[in-house]
Amino acid sequence: MTLFERWLTLWVAICILVGIGLGQLFPGFFQAVGGLELAKVNLPVAILIWLMIVPMLLKIDLKALGKVKEYWRGVGVTLAVNWAVKPFSMALLGWFFLGWLFRPLLPADQVESYIAGLVILAAAPCTAMVFVWSNLSQGEPHFTLSQVALNDVIMVIAFAPIVGLLLGLSAITVPWETLVLSVVLYIVVPVLVAQAIRARLLASGGPVALAELLARLQPLALAALLLTLVLLFGFQGEQILAQPLVIALIAVPILVQVYLNSGLAYLLNRMLGEAHCVAGPSALIGASNFFELAVAAAISLFGFASGAALATVVGVLIEVPVMLSVVWIVNRTRGWYERGAAVQRNGRAAAVREAA
Numbered sequence: 001m002t003l004f005e006r007w008l009t010l011w012v013a014i015c016i017l018v019g020i021g022l023g024q025l026f027p028g029f030f031q032a033v034g035g036l037e038l039a040k041v042n043l044p045v046a047i048l049i050w051l052m053i054v055p056m057l058l059k060i061d062l063k064a065l066g067k068v069k070e071y072w073r074g075v076g077v078t079l080a081v082n083w084a085v086k087p088f089s090m091a092l093l094g095w096f097f098l099g100w101l102f103r104p105l106l107p108a109d110q111v112e113s114y115i116a117g118l119v120i121l122a123a124a125p126c127t128a129m130v131f132v133w134s135n136l137s138q139g140e141p142h143f144t145l146s147q148v149a150l151n152d153v154i155m156v157i158a159f160a161p162i163v164g165l166l167l168g169l170s171a172i173t174v175p176w177e178t179l180v181l182s183v184v185l186y187i188v189v190p191v192l193v194a195q196a197i198r199a200r201l202l203a204s205g206g207p208v209a210l211a212e213l214l215a216r217l218q219p220l221a222l223a224a225l226l227l228t229l230v231l232l233f234g235f236q237g238e239q240i241l242a243q244p245l246v247i248a249l250i251a252v253p254i255l256v257q258v259y260l261n262s263g264l265a266y267l268l269n270r271m272l273g274e275a276h277c278v279a280g281p282s283a284l285i286g287a288s289n290f291f292e293l294a295v296a297a298a299i300s301l302f303g304f305a306s307g308a309a310l311a312t313v314v315g316v317l318i319e320v321p322v323m324l325s326v327v328w329i330v331n332r333t334r335g336w337y338e339r340g341a342a343v344q345r346n347g348r349a350a351a352v353r354e355a356a
Contacts, residue, residue: 008222008324009324009325009328011226012226012324015233016229018230019230020240021237022230022234022237023233023236023237024238024241027238030231030234030237033231033235034235039177039180040177040295040296041181041185041292042292045228045232046186048225049228051220053128053129053131053186054190054193054194055221056132056141056144057145057191057193057195058197058213058217059141059214060191060195060198061142061198062195064142065145065146067142068143071140071143073269074274074278075146075150077268077269077272077282079150081265081268081282081286082125082154082285082286083154083158085261085264086122086123086261086287087119087122087166088166089257090253091119093260097252097253099115102249102252106249107246107307110306110307113302113306113307116298116311117298118250118253119163119166120297120298121254121291122289123158123159123162124294124297125151125288126148126285126288126289126290127182128186129288129320129323130284130288131145133288133323133326133327134281136327136331137281137284139280139281140278143278144281145187147282147285149187155290155293159297175293175296175297175300178293179293182293228320232316232317232320233317236313236317246310247310247314247317251317254314254315255322257287258322259287259326261286261287262286262287262329265279265285266280266282270337271340273343273346274346276338279330280327280331283326283330284323284327288323289315291315291316295309295313295316297312
């Protein structure tokens with residue numbers, strides 16, 4: 001790791017403080033940048049996310065996607081955590097922390113709305129930033145792409161019924177424009193662009209040229225990640241300073257949910273003997289959230305000034321720092337993970353198959 005990567009946590013903390021400070025000093029600028037939206041998707045942030053995810057997408061050989069079937073254990077674990085555990089565990093955590101433990105400290109008329117926002121947040125698995133987390137944890141890029149695409153297909157069918165069931169609503173307004181635009185912006189277009197660049201590089205300079213470009217892009221991707229943090233905290237700095245206690249209390253169930261679901265996915269993959277390069281992104285996909293869709297859905301259902309909208313915004317604010325901590329845990333525990341009996345057994349079996 002470079003010195004910059006080794007101290008990434010420090011840069012993240014600095015960017016959070018800088019974002020809040022700049023948001024107070026130049027509110028007009030951040031309001032203008034925050035208003036550059038299309039279907040609730042902020043375009044400057046979308047460009048920065050492109051810079052973050054393209055390096056990983058350049059590693060993907062579409063001809064090798066067929067090998068993903070070898071990682072069927074990781075696929076099964078991720079789908080189970082995303083759709084059978086995550087929304088329901090968040091509803092339970094929201095009720096426990098906000099509906100009971102912290103209720104005396106919160107505005108009485110907003111408690112149920114806060115919980116609704118948490119449910120909406122948990123019912124939408126992440127689309128774009130997962131590529132960043134997978135890349136930082138040395139995840140298998142083909143598995144990550146296929147899993148994100150599969151989650152998006154399921155989300156089209158399952159998002160509204162799950163949210164409706166948990167919130168007791170008969171009809172859910174799904175912001176289809178946000179969902180479709182996000183999939184196109186964060187999956188379809190960058191994959192096509194990355195594949196075009198990859199093909200041209202391999203044709204002109206071979207694998208060496210591709211490796212050289214990836215080495216040059218890595219610092220740019222991390223810089224884009226930090227600038228995204230500055231923008232996000234600049235957009236919401238006023239809310240953070242206006243009601244810090246409410247923000248902190250709403251963050252508690254989100255934090256617990258992230259570590260609970262990522263830990264569950266990570267341990268299940270280890271028990272089943274899946275490779276670490278799959279278990280890492282599986283844990284990260286199982287814990288992260290599609291915050292653009294969540295914010296848009298909360299605003300559509302409950303209004304811009306609602307507690308539900310605020311709860312989804314808190315998810316946005318803590319997404320990057322907390323997911324970086326999960327990446328750190330996944331990377332630091334790789335040795336322990338690969339000492340698992342099932343992992344070693346499956347690794348030997350795969351080596352035998354390759355030799356044959």
